[in-house]
Amino acid sequence: MRAILLLLAVLLLPAAEGQVVEPQSAATSSQVQGQSPLFPVKTDNPRDTMRSFMRAMDAHVQSLHARDGKAAVWLADAVRCMDLSHTSIVGRDIIGREAARNLKEVIDRVIIIDYDKVPMETGQARWRLRGTEITIHRMAEGDRVDEFLISSDTVERSRDFFARVRELPLLPGTIGGGYTPPWQEALVPASLRPEVFGVAYWQWLLMGALIFVGLILRQAVRLGGFVVKQLTRRTSVTWDDALVDALIGPITHLGTTGVWFASLHLLGITGSAYTVIAFLIKGAFFINLAYLAYKLADFVGEMMERRVKQRHQDINQGLLRLVKQTMKILALVFCLLLGAQNMGMDVASLIAGLGIGGLAFALAAKDTLANLFGSVMIMLDRPFRVGDFINAKGVEGSVEEIGFRSTRIRTPANSLVSVPNSELVLANIDNLGMREYRRVRETWGITYGTPTEKIEAFCNAVREMLRARESVKADAVEVWFNALGASSLDILVNYHLKAATWSAELEHRQAILLSVVQIAERLQIGFAFPTQTVHLASMPAKPA
CATH class of the missing domain: 3.30.70.100 (Alpha-Beta Plaits)
Incomplete structure (x- = not known):
């Protein structure tokens, strides 16, 4: 009996597997299963590019069915076979993944590729897949110069290509590109599917609904902040009131854009429309995040100033202001760079460009920077303070202000003299006030x-x-x-x-x-004043 059950299991197992995995050719299956994830993506000629693209997409679809967690890796290899230089930085990865799936679905519905007929010569600048408008061209510039990639025009039109052949069945021995119809298609009536500016009617309606939900959430967060503020007023400390005042505005805006950002995938928008909408929503989200970080840094700075005043610590107020401003600037820069990186920008190149620009700025404004560093040294070393009577650089008077460029001294003649900090930090200072x-x-x-x-x-x-x-x-x-x-x-x-x-x-x-x-x-003592006594020895005789 056990032998019979075992025989039935062996016979039924391939049938069960055939129901899960879509059919594919034996050659393709063996190639994909034996291929290492570190296998290089070859784009030296049209044949290598087409083979690399098809192999990576087949592996991607198989990985989706096997659920082995490698599907994203194979899809990224397929995207590397395409020219995305003309697509927007924002959403470039999403556009590339969508184009790869669409092109694989198109190819597997219209043609079985014979790789022997795909040229290996590198002399030609462009090659077109027979019976289609799918082209591979040689890159003439950029980081991938002389590589053969699927053209940017093909990437841009991939969605239209798939829409034309979508109703066609997959050819025997092919497995497609892993396309699954979006859930919206089963729910949205046909009357709401026409597009305006590349966006369907139902997507416009859903965007309006999400905007409305975001505004409602904004009011809810604002109401919650008001309630929290009323509770903090009952406490004996004041820092919690300042914290609520600093955070309620940024969190309100951040919550609104966060809802829009999280709901972006619900819209199902692709192409140029997705690029524009994603850029606006992501930009607003990270701008609000930078605003939140700015307010937090400002709150920390205010708490530092209060702590110093409460403890009567002898710390230069100008130095505190400098630290506070530096914290706010660093918070802004960090969040903006984080946003730029998440929007697909090359942050490393941006930082390198800023470094070169900073060097040029430093050379052009070296005197200003010297005064700035001089002010920092004065604030740290504290050779004098506001109110001290000093003598430096031939100027004598009372210090009225220590700025970031110069120090202002009020002379006994009531004139105000500004001495550059770069000179003052190197001068011999006689602090008469100390x-x-x-x-x-x-x-x-x-x-x-x-x-x-x-x-x-x-x-x-x-x-x-x-x-x-x-x-x-x-x-x-x-x-x-x-x-x-x-x-x-x-x-x-x-x-x-x-x-x-x-x-x-x-x-x-x-x-x-x-x-x-x-x-x-x-004591009957008199004070002398300058006098002179003249003694005459004799008088001259009068003439006769």
Whole structure:
């Protein structure tokens, strides 16, 4: 009994397999099954190109039935046999895959290819498949120059070719291109199938419905954001309110375009119409994604500034602004490059072009870039801050602003001087505003004839008065009878005054000088002023 069941299984197994896999020639089957996935796609002549295309498409269809996960690899090999240089970058892969399936379906319905009759000569520039308008031409330019590829005109018209022969049966020994009718054909009535601008009536209606659904979703997301915002207002922190304000707008737009992007395959649009619609939807999606990243970077920057202010950290505000702007620019550039890559653009070539353009820009704007890097070094090294009184490059005054190009200094004459940061970062900077004490060195002259007791008492009294003041550094006070001047007895006074500003220094010096005058009045000491005494030895005699 077991032998009989085994015999029945052996006999029925080929029949069951024949119901799953479409018929194909024995030669084609053996070639495909024995071929390695790494077998090169040869396009050296029309015969190699046609053989490579047909072999890859047969393998693609077999892989679809076997469900071994290699169907996409074989289809990509078939697409490599076609000239897609004249198709739009957006959707180029989809257009190539569709054209490959259509052409395979057309060929298997109209002709059995005899590869011995396909030329191997490389001298001719164009070859046409007998009885069809399917042509293979030699590439005259581009990365694939001198290769023979299925022409761009054939790729563009592949959909029309298939529409003409679609009702024809597959020829014996062929398996087609794996075409399956879209689900819309079974549901859409014939009255909605006519096309306008390459788009059927039902597709226009479906696009309108998707736009309506996207707008409804936009309002729903906006309403949800409003509810979340009301909840965050009840919390004790404020960062969640700022986060909701930053994200509600971008997420609203991103959700709308996301629905349109995800529903793009439902439309079933192909050809140029698909290229245009896919470009618009993908472009809007990644622009909104870049906007979301920009707002997130702005939120992070705002939180950094708040954190610094709350902790009273001594960090340059200009540096914080620079970091914030850099984060936003990097977020924008990253999302835009991501979008460009997903839309089929060669990002590596784009970056290389930007690098060359950046080099040219750097050479043309080297002074501007030098000032920019100078500002960064000033912000990092911090030799001075806003409000400090400095002396640099022959300019003395108070720093009002540290910009990305120059530093603005307000001079004692109330004029505003801008010094380029590239020069300022290399200059010797005397930061007078960083002084803890300001040195005061003066010479006072008292009149000749002042008794030595009063001179010594005057010096001692002034010395004690200065040491007693809180604004004067007590261990650095020097008051001495120093020299016999031309018209006075000179008293040298040297002390260090603690004052944050020029106005505070003047106020303290006035108080000190008033005390000095009071001490002189109490000791009856007069201050000398420049005088000159002329002694006449004799008077000349008057003439007779």
